[in-house]
Amino acid sequence: MYSQRFYTLTASCPDRVGIIARVAGFIAEHHGWILESSYHSDDGGGDADGSRYFMRLEVKADSLPFHLAEFRERFRPIAEELEMDWKISDSAVKKRVVIFVSKQEHCLYDLLARWQSKELDIEIPCVISNHDTFKGFVEWHGIPFHHVPVNPDNKAAAYAEMRRLFEEVRGDTLVLARYMQIIPPDICADYPGRIINIHHSFLPSFVGAKPYHQAYQRGVKLIGATCHYVTSALDQGPIIEQDVIRIDHSDSVDDMVRYGKDIEKAVLARGLRYHLEDRVLVHGNKTVVFR
Amino acid sequence: MYSQRFYTLTASCPDRVGIIARVAGFIAEHHGWILESSYHSDDGGGDADGSRYFMRLEVKADSLPFHLAEFRERFRPIAEELEMDWKISDSAVKKRVVIFVSKQEHCLYDLLARWQSKELDIEIPCVISNHDTFKGFVEWHGIPFHHVPVNPDNKAAAYAEMRRLFEEVRGDTLVLARYMQIIPPDICADYPGRIINIHHSFLPSFVGAKPYHQAYQRGVKLIGATCHYVTSALDQGPIIEQDVIRIDHSDSVDDMVRYGKDIEKAVLARGLRYHLEDRVLVHGNKTVVFR
Amino acid sequence: MYSQRFYTLTASCPDRVGIIARVAGFIAEHHGWILESSYHSDDGGGDADGSRYFMRLEVKADSLPFHLAEFRERFRPIAEELEMDWKISDSAVKKRVVIFVSKQEHCLYDLLARWQSKELDIEIPCVISNHDTFKGFVEWHGIPFHHVPVNPDNKAAAYAEMRRLFEEVRGDTLVLARYMQIIPPDICADYPGRIINIHHSFLPSFVGAKPYHQAYQRGVKLIGATCHYVTSALDQGPIIEQDVIRIDHSDSVDDMVRYGKDIEKAVLARGLRYHLEDRVLVHGNKTVVFR
Amino acid sequence: MYSQRFYTLTASCPDRVGIIARVAGFIAEHHGWILESSYHSDDGGGDADGSRYFMRLEVKADSLPFHLAEFRERFRPIAEELEMDWKISDSAVKKRVVIFVSKQEHCLYDLLARWQSKELDIEIPCVISNHDTFKGFVEWHGIPFHHVPVNPDNKAAAYAEMRRLFEEVRGDTLVLARYMQIIPPDICADYPGRIINIHHSFLPSFVGAKPYHQAYQRGVKLIGATCHYVTSALDQGPIIEQDVIRIDHSDSVDDMVRYGKDIEKAVLARGLRYHLEDRVLVHGNKTVVFR
Known part of the structure; x- marks a missing residue:
């Protein structure tokens, strides 16, 4: 109105x-x-x-x-x-959010649920993935889906194509919804404060690959997730939002993965909302978040 | 400085x-x-x-x-x-906080620890209790202690004495640190927004006596505590702060009492700090808390 | 395996x-x-x-x-x-879970995401709704969808039809995934410990309709959700799981509804999992939950 | 009984x-x-x-x-x-717990409050400190207090004295209640699973000195505390209990220190209780905690 x-x-x-x-x-x-x-x-x-x-x-x-x-x-x-x-x-101009996804469903389903109910009042001009797992699901929602495989031999071409697609749809924000590839430094540098990642640990603990395995080995009693802006330093960008959930000795890595999903999608959704409502101001490598 | x-x-x-x-x-x-x-x-x-x-x-x-x-x-x-x-x-004028206590130690120890380390930068002109349990402990800290017994026959006189003591020391705020008596309506009415209570439940659940027993009977999975301004309506005053802690089927009422203590003292300390820093503005029966 | x-x-x-x-x-x-x-x-x-x-x-x-x-x-x-x-x-025999839904999407999307990734390793023989909002979405997943409108004139017939459908697919568990109608007492009585509801408050606070409005009026500082077995006493059945999230004075009822959704779907998913893994034993009006 | x-x-x-x-x-x-x-x-x-x-x-x-x-x-x-x-x-034989403390009051007050109310049903045969700050407070409770200064020149002698005192009172468990010195490796090695520390960060983040400063610099959105067994690897021992509290951009290091105290004392108290009730079994560098 x-x-x-x-x-x-x-x-x-x-x-x-x-x-x-x-x-x-x-x-x-x-x-x-x-x-x-x-x-x-x-x-x-x-x-x-x-x-x-x-x-x-x-x-x-x-x-x-x-x-x-x-x-x-x-x-x-x-x-x-x-x-x-x-x-x-x-507020009358909807933000245009491009979603990158791999093979895990939880963040994608969660974002599309919020989008279809207008809880997230955004445009999703397309979803891009290195797998075709969610092609049907995304297209059923009337959203274009681009399958851009990434392998050691085609990285430069693949990311050039993704960048072209993002520019073509005039994307404002790029969300890595458990996209399991590392974004090249030049893309990180060209879109500062516009690429949002959800990392499946309570940073700065457990940077990099397989954080739930790292958490299991260390025997922590809570696991977490971190929503942050992507910079060329892996998992080091300004933190927007974090949360944790309690685990105990009886939880396997698979249990942690399952519990973690619930934290990941909630933290990503909150962080993304803060970003889209212009509530996040970057200050050096930190953020001011006016909730 | x-x-x-x-x-x-x-x-x-x-x-x-x-x-x-x-x-x-x-x-x-x-x-x-x-x-x-x-x-x-x-x-x-x-x-x-x-x-x-x-x-x-x-x-x-x-x-x-x-x-x-x-x-x-x-x-x-x-x-x-x-x-x-x-x-x-x-900020150079310290607030004067009078503490009412009964026989439970946790909120009293907690407040005096914060006071002695200047984390709570206040004056405590006296502590008043219906029991003499903590006389030695309070006086060791150099704080006057008044034992004002309350029983069905002396209520009016007892509360008149407490009011006199509060006025005599020019108290700004009166904290009921698990004081287990009901404050008379006239005192509630005369000091609006100046009497702070910690109730051992997540209000509005479990108003009144024995909230942990009520929680046990209902089989809730979290128990809580509520810091609120006292009004003449029992446990109905404006809520300043609340928190909860997880329990499960294996916890007895005694376990809940024990877990609850940790929530009570933390919630009281946070609520009292907000109040003392003039962060709480009462609006009808609700509060605005500028943290 | x-x-x-x-x-x-x-x-x-x-x-x-x-x-x-x-x-x-x-x-x-x-x-x-x-x-x-x-x-x-x-x-x-x-x-x-x-x-x-x-x-x-x-x-x-x-x-x-x-x-x-x-x-x-x-x-x-x-x-x-x-x-x-x-x-x-x-464990080799999958439980058969029938989902009742109305017009809110969050619990339905969340359950289907968990089902399609086999995080919830169940059969969903059908989804039943008093609206046709999610017909396409459910059917896209290959799950039959039944639109059974409920109005003051057809209640008995409508619930007879739902009961018939549940029996026909040999349902084990019936999940009310924000189904906004009251289940008739005879169905509650005939399926004890088999109907699971998610209520959008931290019970026993705010029983019945519009709990977020009730929470807003009372000025609580946390809101919650409760997963419980349905009995003929509205919102009084044995509690399986609960959780809360922090709000403050700046949150409108709409904000609470939005925050609440995240708690509702997480609490429902945890409670339902405990139930499906036979971790919940009912004891009078309480539950033992072996997590 | x-x-x-x-x-x-x-x-x-x-x-x-x-x-x-x-x-x-x-x-x-x-x-x-x-x-x-x-x-x-x-x-x-x-x-x-x-x-x-x-x-x-x-x-x-x-x-x-x-x-x-x-x-x-x-x-x-x-x-x-x-x-x-x-x-x-x-259960009829009380555990004997020796407390090490420096100049921060919160864990000490908290433990003595729990001890005096018999919530912690233990013997505290003595408190040992590298400062005399709490001599009066501890002695008022009828507990012997030993001031053992530690400086670069007397370390070996000081720790020999502390070990002697611990042995003399037949201590079962040694609690480092924000004791700000590093325990020598030989003592760590001789008392495995018997020395409990509270570290003021959510380990493995922010090992070592000034964790709240580290947390401030990194811009995390939650801070935490970790109760763990002490081994010769600094802050690397088996974790017993952890918890976190939310902060935001408006919180200074001093605010974090203040919030952190509440988490530290709660986490230490819970971890210590698990230990004293023989609920903690060490497994490699991890713990099984039967709550």
Whole structure:
């Protein structure tokens, strides 16, 4: 509904006196109705030179006398004065999310369930997989499915094709829904803060392959999952969301895999939602998440 | 340290355009440095006539050119214009917390441990109990202990004495740290939002006496604890904080009591901290908690 | 694989000396290899006349010199001597689970994802719904779908038809996967311990309709879900599994519904698995769950 | 009370047919009443040659016609036949727990609260510290306090003294209640499975010093604590219990330290209780915990 349409402004800048007053003042001056607003000052644990300021505001679209383009133009001088990194998005424009999947079903089913019920109000322009396992399931939902096999000999060509497909559908975000291949560094570098992975451990524990086997060997009493932005450093990117579940000595690796699935899909869904609602601001290798 | 001293402004008012701009503008105008700020608009689930706006700001004391009295005087016109309920507190003035206890030790030990390490940076002007069990322990910490027995015949006199003691030490907050008597309605009415209880169930389940027995009979798989403001309606006051812990069929009532203690003390400590840091704003029978 | 096939013996009886010795002795005598065994003595909190003993054993099928029919025959005298309620099941015989669903997708997608990956190694002979929303989705999976509308005028006929369908496919278990109608008392009575519901609150809080609205009104800080056996007393049946998730003042009823879905499907999946693996023994209105 | 006195038998042995029958048969033959029993077969994830069997039984002391010495003598042939590692303890004999502490109060207060209320029904023959911070507090409880300073020059002598004190009071278990020094390898080696540490991270993440700083730098969304047996490999010993608590971007290292304390004391208390009740069986570098 139009009456619910809103703009989401996110920004970060060096901390100083008067930031909120400046931003909220601009909005109030144009009679903008702030639905929700969050602010955070981060001093980097005291190690940095100064603190950095983060903010996120939702403003009712129809409370403003202008549209997004004019908002951007009018706000720019303030943003420049405050040395802001900023962006503003429109709730009426659906984000375009491309899903990469391999042979495990749980995250894919979970995302499509949320999509079909509009709990996740996004476009899924296509699903890409190195296997054809879910071709029928995805296409039944009316979503194009691309099978792009990846093997040691065709890696460069395969990832070039995936990149072409992502660009062709004008994807905003790429979700690795238990996609079991490592994304090449150049793709990681070209889409910073736009590729989201779900790793099946509570990072930084158990980086890399077979984390449940690692967890089994170490004898931990909880296992977890981590949703993070992908960078060229494997499993080292900024963490968006994590959670854990209790296990005990009677649980085999297979039991852990089964329990883990429930955590993986819940953590991925929460992390992705935060990202899509522009609630995640990256700060170095960490995130500010305005829930 | 003076450099860390800050004022905490909390307020609620009818929602309208420009509230943040007005408040943050006032602070910026006087070069006030906002350390932390939180805002919330509550529409009562859509049932109410309009929404109500809640806010909490921490401002560095030494960034302002005036002290608290002048802040209050200068801010008053804005508060009146916005029809605010508001208050401002000074981090340099320690809150005065009176503890009521009976014969269970866990919340008392826990609170005194936090107090002695200054994790809870408060004054405890006295502890009051209907038993003398913890007289030595409390006095060893240099805190006065008052034994005020309560029985069916002396209730009015006993509570009059407790009220006198609370007033005498100029108590700000009264904590029922597993105090096993019901506070009379007149005291509840005279100290709204100032008496904090820890109830040993996940309210609204298992109101009243012996909640662990009730939980055992019902066969629940998790038990909990609830920290809430005391009102004259037993266990019905605004909830500040809750948590749960997993149990199973092998746990007896005694086991639940034991597990429950750990939840009770953690939930009480978190709820009390939120209250003491002015993070809790009461709204009808609910709370806004700016963590 | 045959080598992994096992029998699961569950039993309860009055507690006395020598039960384990008798049962484990019988199995050892026939060279049976016990994979897993659990025992529990329940004294009803001391209120009952005596305690009752519960047990569950998994025995490797190919370690025994006989099959299930002969096991039953040979074990019967021991069971009679110990006054046991008991049963034994064969892991090679898949349970037949009929799913009832209405218009909410999350539990249905979740169960079918687990079924298609064989995480839930069951037969789903059909799905029954009072709406036709998921007809295509269910049938795409190769599972028959029956649309049985329920309205005030046809209730008796509708439930007679559902009962007929359940009997026709020889259903073992009936799962109400957010089926939004009340099951008639006669069906509850005829299938004790075989109908599993997921209720969208942390019972006993918020029985009946619109529990998230009730939770919102009360201002709780955690919301939950409960998987339980259905009895004729609404939301009062034996609890199998529960869990909760944290919310705060900023969450609307819609947010709670969304968070709640994640808890509902996880709790239903865990509870259903315990049931299907014969890990749940009903004791009065409570359950023993041997995880 | 005598009527509640029980013996706890714990054992592990190579897995084979008939173990439970043999052990439970022995107890039944002497009319022993089994209060609680747990069994676990561990195949090491399939990597080992064969599986190992673990068990724990509580038997009512007065149901048996003999005392512990005779139990041991009569049971020995069975244990030898089954190649068991085993022990049996008497609930009437209190365990003797020596606490090591430094300058942080939370675990010490928590343990003494549980001890004074008899929730932990143990002897605390002394507390040893490298600081004298808690001398008065400990002595007020009637417990001897030994101040044994540790510095680079006196390490050998200091640890010799601590070992002497532990031996002198015939300590069963040594608890490092946030004792901030590393225990020398020879002491670790001489008391396997008898020294319990609480580490302030969710191991294996953040081994070693300043784990909350490490967690802050990595930007994790949950922090944890781990209770484990001490071995000569720092923070690598068998894990007994772990738990986590949620944090977010607004939490400083100091906030993490504060939240962490609550997890540390709860995890230490649970882990210690499991140990004291002979619920923990070490298996290589892992534990079986029969809760």
